Amino acid sequence: MRARPISPENLVEELAQRLGVLANRTRVRVAIDGPAAAHPERLADALVTPLRLLGLPVLRVSAQDFLRPASLRFERGREDPDSFYEDWLDVDGLRREVLDPAGARGSGRVLPSLWNSETDRATRADYVSLPPRGVVLLDGELLLAHGLPFDFAVHLWLSPAALARQTPSTDAWTLPAHSRYLAEAKPLDSADLVVRWDNPAHPALIHP
Template sequence: MPIHPLTPDALATEIVDAVERAGPGHVRVLVDGAPPVRPDVLADALVDPLRVRSRPVVRVSAWDFLRPASVRLERGRTDPDSFYDDWLDAGGLVREVLGPLGPGGSGQVLPRLWDVAVERAARAERVALPPPGVVVVDGPLLLGRGLPAELTVHLALSATVLERRTPPDEAWTLPAYARYAEEVDPLAVADLVVRADHPDRPALQT
């Protein structure tokens, strides 16, 4: 597949252009990637360019939609299958963020559901996001869960680079990403794939 090297700013522009092509109504964007590739940084970089194009934006992190510790840590704190299967409250993310922006939805988004630091519901207020508003959600292991979205972006790292960049105390998550690559194949299912082995020189795969 052709690969086009870009600057980080040019990459953000390419993704914003793809949002525009997705249509004039609500657009739900998933920016998928392991923590070492910093999907949050790319997601943040989309906000101002989208607003310049008169699109209101709500930023959401999947880390604010984790299940309570009693559920996600039931099999232990360092179980990769639990990390893969049990951590993300995908139902809550659909119910509170993605569903309300779908056809017939209320347009009311809850930007945070769970506060992991204190293990209780986050005291967030709902935000009205009128068309042509955009919600940008970042996080790991987002694809293959049936999350409704008009645009999905996967930040890809080679297995070697992912292992090298993952802190030692998070190395237990690596089997989850290997399982993700095998079972979901995000390179095949994402709308846009960004090769991100070199953070200052991303490349868009088309």
């Protein structure tokens, strides 16, 4: 793989411009995918203002607010990597409440959050209306493993050594799930844009 170094500021600018072109006539559903150690939420947050300066309505959504109830997530134990990979994300809820209505032919009526995993209760959030040319920015882990309908996907890739080094010891049990994700979902091939993220201050765009 070839990599082109890019500054964080230029990465945000280039990505915002690409998304602006996609959102010229329709809504756009964007996945900012990466392990927790890559903090994909930070890149998603950084894109909000540049997109709004382009005149695009933006809705920030986090996969963390679409996890399944604890009784389902922890059915096979609290530190089971296969369960983390297969069972934690409420795929149906995310599709039903966000991605389908935010699609080009959807209603535009989107629920920004569904479940608070800390209180293990519904968030009771209000629905919002996403107008034409609106952009949904969704951050999360393992997002490309479930066949969800994204219009553009960014994958923040950490080398195995960097991922192991930057993952807190309390979360080391998730590392096999990320290895499985690379092997089965192949985000390096399926994402529209792959960014090497070993050092967030010095990212690089990866080209096959």
